[in-house]
Amino acid sequence: MKLKTISETRSHGGTQGVYSHLSSATGTEMTFAVFVPDHAPDAKLPVVTYLSGLTCTHSNVMEKGEYRAACAEHGIIFVAPDTSPRGDDVPDAAEEYDFGKGAGFYVDATCDPWSKHYRMRSYIESELPALIAAHFPVDPLRQSITGHSMGGHGALTIGLRNPDVFRSVSAFSPIVAPSDVPWGEKALGRYLGKDRAAWREYDAVALIEDGARLPELLVDQGTADNFLEDQLQTRRLIEACATAGIAADIRMQEGYDHSYFFISTFMADHIAWHAGRLNA
Template sequence: MNLVSEAKAHGGTQGVYSMHSAACGTEMTFAVYMPPQAANGPCPVLWYLSGLTCTHQNVMDKGEYRKRAAELGLIIVCPDTSPRGDMVPDDVTNWKFGKGAGFYLDATEAPWNENYRMQTHILAELPAVIEQHFAADLSRQGIFGHSMGGHGALTFALKHPDRFKSCSAFAPIVQPSTADWSVGAFERYLGKDEESWRRHDATRLIEDGARFDAFLVDQGTADSFLDDGLRPWLLEAACAAADIDLTLRMQEGYDHSYNFISTFMDDHLDWHAERL
């Protein structure tokens, strides 16, 4: 692990670090906020997965999570959204694919399968680094995210309910296998067999038997992506059919931006702290 920067914030430390990722075949950057309570012993870990076009920087600069995380004693880990570097394949004409758009899966199709292995990076590589270098209690982990990151959080929780004790999302892509801004990426990363897509789709995972205790989802009613890309009612229907506790809050007048996320960030941190 390499230090990029560290600064004191609300009695804790906001750091940015990098590591060589064997999964992604490149250097990967991530942010970690350590609350002041970590000086006295390991603290629970909350993973935040960002959305399309973002890096760790967006939520770190605009998410407004540090004050409440310091009060609650939560470690916040913010990975990147894709592999980076000049040698990593990309499609510069498409913001919904390639760099900044890893969709939190392990690609199976060439040439993307050489680097786009974000599932392995976040579920295997990065936790090992966090455990080694930080006062983190990995028996108490939660996960949340925004948009594409909300999709990642929901699917990781459904696939690993023994690891993650809590899960929430801001404006998640709940059914990426049919959403207009993710179908193209799924086909290029995973191939044309749509059955393989189900393992990376929250609603399909639930249909196929995956379960999680409870979700909190906030969605703005003024979100321009609501009807074509996000469609929270599909998650609502899937959870109702599977008897999964879903708290879906439609927030009047809010859009897809960090103005929306920062407004309800404390609610989400409180949700996770109660369960961690």
Template sequence: MERIRSWACFGGRQEVWRHNSPTLGCAMEFAVYLPPQVAADNAARLPVLYYLSGLTCTWENVTAKAGAQRYAAEHGLILVTPDTSPRGLGLPGEDEAYDFGTGAGFYVDATEPPWAKHYRMYSYVTAELPALVNGHFPADPARSGIFGHSMGGHGALVCAFRNPQQYRSVSAFAPIVAPSQVPWGEKALGGYLGPDRAAWAAYDATQLAATTAWRRPVLVDQGAADEFLDKQLRPQLLQAACVSAGIPLTLRLQPGYDHSYYFIASFIGDHIAHHAAALKA
């Protein structure tokens, strides 16, 4: 790995790293915030929290806009933010739309050509990236949490529900909870996984809720003024699925808030506290 950027931030370091990914078949970048506790005790292994971004984003959006480092420093958490897709592959159609291809990996392992060889963000997030983080930084793999926004909120819920032994906490901002039932998800899952909707269930949090062993608290914040609320997000579907499955979900509908990083910045302190309570217990 190569560290390509580094800044002092709230007593710690905000860094950006580049590496060659065998999972995705290209160079990838990710951001990592190392809180001041890293320098204070070189032998300490700290909890690690992964943040998955939404459509069109890179690692930079949340690191620059959300103010998350202040809270990660307060709670002593390492914060890791990957990119949202492979980049620069030159695949046909890769850069024709904001909601498919570049910046829109949807945290699935594609099975359809030409995407199957490279668009494997689920395996990247759940296997390759944690191995890199645990090997190069003082992260405690037994204390990992995951959260995200929109497409990334979908990814976080899917990763946690499919891997309850790997993650101890999960939360989401305005997640796409039922991609099998909304236009964004139908386009992405159909393109990456093919027309058989049965294959889509592995990446649909509302369907995974019925079979997952996850029983830890789930926190979801949703802006009531979000322009995508009724057509693309539909959090009530996750609420019904969690009630049926016995998963403890706290769904907070926030009046006046939209889909932007102003919304995320307003509540990210609550989310990091939610994760810290689980990861440091």
């Protein structure tokens, strides 16, 4: 598992790096960002992985997410992967921002031509954590996951499917029921095919309905988010968690939108919340 260093920059009492590697999951060169706070020579630090939303790469949250001060304070390594495979060989949906490159939806695609490279589930669940553990001073037993919008969907579904791997799960304005909203129906229908039964493991509300459980959950959602009604439908997560008895702290944030102006506002809160679980 070779790693190529693209850049390493000192920031907030740590190192913000950007790296790439040839991924066996996607068959492409994948780029990701990692922030490592200064630490004792033999320390093994807990990890928070942040999954980004539609159209993003590793760099949006790296530039605008305002996570480094909190990660340095709590001794957390922060990992920000890309949102899809990239490269000229990777099929894309030209001029569709919500499908193809930048829109992997954290699934392992099963339909042609997507199934060859669009394997972001395997990449995030298996390959990337192993790569991170091999190259960075992490404690693989202390991992948490979060994300925004499509990446909030990714964090919730990956967290719900792997409760023994991720100690805590949070999300910013997540897509909570992709099977029933335009972004999700388009993506799951084309990546996974028409059989909606196959979509349920990629749908947080469906996973909870089918019995998946987390001890608790933290979600922030802006009330001025243009996508709230049509695409995000936070109330469905609130209802599913209530029915399932999941202690979900789902905070409707008055006046906030879907942008990094919103995410950065609550990022330090999420880092501190995860740190409380990871450092317990």
